[in-house]
Amino acid sequence: MSFEAAITRLPHPFEPDLGDEALAAAPWAKGQIAELIRGTGGSSPYLGGLIRKEAGWLEGALDNPQDTLAALWSELRGLDGDPGVPLRQAKRRVALLSGLADLGGVWPLEQVTGTLTDFADLAVQVALREAIGREVKRGKLPGATEADIATAGGMVVFAMGKMGAGELNYSSDIDLICLFDESRYGRDDYHEARASFIRATKRMSATLNDLTGEGYVFRTDLRLRPDPAVTPVCMAMEAAERYYESLGRAWERAAWIKARPCAGDPEAGARFIDALRPFVWRKHLDFAAIKDAHDMRLRYRETKGLTGPITLPGHNMKLGRGGIREIEFFTQTRQIIAGGRDPDLRVRGTVPGLRVLAEKGWVPPQVAETLTGHYRAHREIEHRIQMVQDAQTHALPGNEEGFARLAALAGRDLAELKADLKSRLEDVHELTEGFFAPESRSEPQVPSALEQSPLVARWPSYPALRSSRAVEIWGRLRPEILSRLGRAAKPEEALTAFDGFLAGLPAGVQLFSLFEANPQLVDLLVDIVSVSPDLARHLSRNAQVFDAVIGGDFFAPWPGASAMAADLAARLRAEDDYERRLDLARRWQREGHFRIGVHLLRGLSEPQEAGQHYAELAEAVLAALFPVVQEEFARKHGPAPGRGAVVVGMGSLGAGRLHARSDLDLIVIYDAGGVEASDGPRPLPARSYYARLTQALITAMSAPMAEGKLYEIDMRLRPSGNQGPVATSLTAFTEYQRENAWVWEHLALTRARVVAGPGDLAAEVEARRRELLAGPQEQAHVLGELSKMRARIAAAKGGGDPWDPKLGQGRMQDIELVGQAGALLSGQAPRRTARGLAAAAQEGWLTREEADHLAATYRLCWSLQIGARLITEGALDPEELGVGGCTFLTGLAGVEGPEALREKLAQMSGRAAQIITAALPEPET
Numbered sequence: 001m002s003f004e005a006a007i008t009r010l011p012h013p014f015e016p017d018l019g020d021e022a023l024a025a026a027p028w029a030k031g032q033i034a035e036l037i038r039g040t041g042g043s044s045p046y047l048g049g050l051i052r053k054e055a056g057w058l059e060g061a062l063d064n065p066q067d068t069l070a071a072l073w074s075e076l077r078g079l080d081g082d083p084g085v086p087l088r089q090a091k092r093r094v095a096l097l098s099g100l101a102d103l104g105g106v107w108p109l110e111q112v113t114g115t116l117t118d119f120a121d122l123a124v125q126v127a128l129r130e131a132i133g134r135e136v137k138r139g140k141l142p143g144a145t146e147a148d149i150a151t152a153g154g155m156v157v158f159a160m161g162k163m164g165a166g167e168l169n170y171s172s173d174i175d176l177i178c179l180f181d182e183s184r185y186g187r188d189d190y191h192e193a194r195a196s197f198i199r200a201t202k203r204m205s206a207t208l209n210d211l212t213g214e215g216y217v218f219r220t221d222l223r224l225r226p227d228p229a230v231t232p233v234c235m236a237m238e239a240a241e242r243y244y245e246s247l248g249r250a251w252e253r254a255a256w257i258k259a260r261p262c263a264g265d266p267e268a269g270a271r272f273i274d275a276l277r278p279f280v281w282r283k284h285l286d287f288a289a290i291k292d293a294h295d296m297r298l299r300y301r302e303t304k305g306l307t308g309p310i311t312l313p314g315h316n317m318k319l320g321r322g323g324i325r326e327i328e329f330f331t332q333t334r335q336i337i338a339g340g341r342d343p344d345l346r347v348r349g350t351v352p353g354l355r356v357l358a359e360k361g362w363v364p365p366q367v368a369e370t371l372t373g374h375y376r377a378h379r380e381i382e383h384r385i386q387m388v389q390d391a392q393t394h395a396l397p398g399n400e401e402g403f404a405r406l407a408a409l410a411g412r413d414l415a416e417l418k419a420d421l422k423s424r425l426e427d428v429h430e431l432t433e434g435f436f437a438p439e440s441r442s443e444p445q446v447p448s449a450l451e452q453s454p455l456v457a458r459w460p461s462y463p464a465l466r467s468s469r470a471v472e473i474w475g476r477l478r479p480e481i482l483s484r485l486g487r488a489a490k491p492e493e494a495l496t497a498f499d500g501f502l503a504g505l506p507a508g509v510q511l512f513s514l515f516e517a518n519p520q521l522v523d524l525l526v527d528i529v530s531v532s533p534d535l536a537r538h539l540s541r542n543a544q545v546f547d548a549v550i551g552g553d554f555f556a557p558w559p560g561a562s563a564m565a566a567d568l569a570a571r572l573r574a575e576d577d578y579e580r581r582l583d584l585a586r587r588w589q590r591e592g593h594f595r596i597g598v599h600l601l602r603g604l605s606e607p608q609e610a611g612q613h614y615a616e617l618a619e620a621v622l623a624a625l626f627p628v629v630q631e632e633f634a635r636k637h638g639p640a641p642g643r644g645a646v647v648v649g650m651g652s653l654g655a656g657r658l659h660a661r662s663d664l665d666l667i668v669i670y671d672a673g674g675v676e677a678s679d680g681p682r683p684l685p686a687r688s689y690y691a692r693l694t695q696a697l698i699t700a701m702s703a704p705m706a707e708g709k710l711y712e713i714d715m716r717l718r719p720s721g722n723q724g725p726v727a728t729s730l731t732a733f734t735e736y737q738r739e740n741a742w743v744w745e746h747l748a749l750t751r752a753r754v755v756a757g758p759g760d761l762a763a764e765v766e767a768r769r770r771e772l773l774a775g776p777q778e779q780a781h782v783l784g785e786l787s788k789m790r791a792r793i794a795a796a797k798g799g800g801d802p803w804d805p806k807l808g809q810g811r812m813q814d815i816e817l818v819g820q821a822g823a824l825l826s827g828q829a830p831r832r833t834a835r836g837l838a839a840a841a842q843e844g845w846l847t848r849e850e851a852d853h854l855a856a857t858y859r860l861c862w863s864l865q866i867g868a869r870l871i872t873e874g875a876l877d878p879e880e881l882g883v884g885g886c887t888f889l890t891g892l893a894g895v896e897g898p899e900a901l902r903e904k905l906a907q908m909s910g911r912a913a914q915i916i917t918a919a920l921p922e923p924e925t
Helices: 003-009 020-025 031-040 045-053 056-062 066-076 084-104 109-137 144-155 190-209 237-249 250-257 266-275 288-304 324-339 351-360 364-386 400-410 412-436 454-461 466-485 491-504 509-518 521-529 533-541 543-551 561-573 578-601 607-637 649-654 686-702 728-741 745-751 759-775 777-798 812-826 835-845 848-871 879-895 898-919
Strands: 155-159 174-180 234-236 260-264 642-648 664-670 727-729 752-757
Touching: 003 466, 003 664, 020 561, 056 066, 056 084, 084 109, 084 190, 084 364, 109 144, 109 155, 109 174, 109 190, 109 364, 144 155, 144 190, 144 260, 144 266, 144 288, 144 412, 155 190, 155 266, 155 561, 174 237, 190 664, 190 745, 234 237, 237 649, 250 649, 250 835, 260 266, 260 351, 260 521, 260 686, 324 351, 324 364, 324 412, 324 664, 351 364, 364 400, 364 412, 466 491, 466 509, 491 521, 491 533, 491 607, 491 879, 509 521, 509 759, 521 533, 521 543, 521 578, 521 879, 533 543, 533 848, 543 578, 543 879, 561 578, 561 607, 578 607, 607 642, 607 649, 607 664, 607 752, 607 812, 642 686, 642 759, 642 879, 649 664, 649 752, 664 686, 664 759, 664 898, 686 727, 727 745, 728 745, 728 752, 728 759, 745 759, 752 759, 777 812, 812 848, 835 848, 848 879, 848 898, 879 898
Parallel strands: 174 234, 664 727
Antiparallel strands: 155 174, 155 260, 642 664, 642 752
């Protein structure tokens, strides 16, 4: 009788819906065990032999498998002496119990692989403990005592591959990397410690790996370590880290996704994993990894002779087409692409990886669900193949007899099993191959006119096309890009702008890979270069912002300042290093900045909305970064004395309306609360403390770093301007505004708004602002001062350029001053220009119609200003903008063509200038 036939005769002890209690209650667990033993040996000689050898133990084990395993774990942890025989006996028992539970469907796949992995972890721990203990007791590990055995004297064993992911198969070998923390040993002891760890590693490996009369525990492979041909079996962590930083390859990045410390010093292991994070998880989307993964797959196939169509006899379920490795590579490669940006993707297991990739939108949910089902089915077949003779094989049987045995172990009809296997293998291959082999995509027809352009001819000389890898990818991209440029309104103009983008790229592989995997980004790039050559050149220096288009909710509704500040703050908390935090903030801000600009370019937001979004982005950066600056400053000088400080946005930031190139007008107000000095390693008087803290904030915001700068900061609106301190106490600020401020300073205060700092102090500053502005103001005096200011501006700036929406009478700056005067005289202090104009109409020194015309003119000027600052850095000149830029600007203004825009701007601003001149007294001469 076959093993399966014996199980079939029994009262269904292995039905999938039976749990541990039902299993323990099955009659065969006691009285019929002998019949089961007699019946084995047909389909699985290995399991039959285990049942015969462990029959006595099995009868007790089946009463409660979980308690049996827990007792076994406890027994192994308490071992004293050579663990070789106990570990081998334990391996037989774990293999037997897992095999029966797997075949009967009592345990799902994850419980089977998890149990096998748990035992592997424990076996490594026991073997390492004995090996290190031996070194310590012999005095061979410098300075170590028996207390150091628990942490292996600073040595760590990393579980790699399936063991690291908790996915060991039925006859897995285990891949381990052994490292030690060299910082625990002085220079004179280093070599002796290193030799001791090497001996311990070899002994640990022999304990697990050597075949004795009792069998073996696990075949152990130490060759995943850096450069195994020339390095010892246990390396210093510093040497390993240096290797990965300088020479680490793509397959090693993929391997470390699943790595985890399984034995030795857990804290040292966690530190090493953290140190290796920049190597494994790149800060930008890494689509270049697709090619590396594809090359790895091809090398596997060629080396193992696994090329050609899928045929079942002898097909390798792990490495062959449509096999387990293709699903693992598919999952790991997508994790590598995006895991640097999203820590949620940094999971070890294949099934959890597919799940989170689907949740995050990197894999369609249906694809993830399908591949998960195929993965589990493949692994179960793999287990049954290995159960036959405990062989480390992944190949399907090569003859009908072998397939009949496999079908019996799987409990399935032979023909149905074959059809299912073929279908699953082909489905996996089809789902994964297109992702790994983008070169198979068809190429569009290339417009001959652009192909023959001298600009195209010089592209091979550009820095982005230096490497052969970049040239290879570009060869596949170029036809599509030229085709799309050829469909632009002015193809030659678009080609010229794209040439500026390509010429400015310092490197091409990553970006070209990104474009190849996401063709929609080529459309976006063509849109941008067609509108603004200047913006295209800027993108070439900051091409990583394209990551944001596919790496998040790029086209979702704008989340608002609070949500964005919370998001950035959470990301900053995940970093420990101050400079890395500043660089992270720069990358985050640049992506938000790009998102706002693209939404405006594509008509997804209106000019007024975009202005608010730019302001909220800046506010979020300040709100999240100011606490980081304070924390770093406090390391040297102690916490802020008193109630702390707030950052107040002035000007356009305070009014909540910025454009793409705005700087930030800020003042810092603090309340030391009577505390004279800070309490820290290097204490400072309160006034000096807040002044230097403000300088630290300015540096954090504006200093050029590896990722550029955030914003230019302007502090000239603080009390007494450049002559005043950079940070002002709340008392001094209030007294200055009440006793000494000029009218223009009160006008500026109408737009002030706290954007960062503690809530209680922010509320008090706002209350003081309202109190100061609510005081009685003499209309004639305010308007007279406004008239003088207007005359001074005209004398300094002239009449302004006809295309300049900001400077000149009747343009933005002129109207903003009138709005601020309206806000000041109303006593209500609204911040927005339109509300200030409405207040002026309520006060009666403008009519409703005049206020409406000024507001409409301001909206026109703002639309032109935000659009112009997005696409060009210099003065607005339609002759230089090209067709795309002019079309964009005239679209924002709601007119047809540049001449119509110029005429509308002149007409509306002219009328606005007349209204303002008539409302103000003649300036004194």
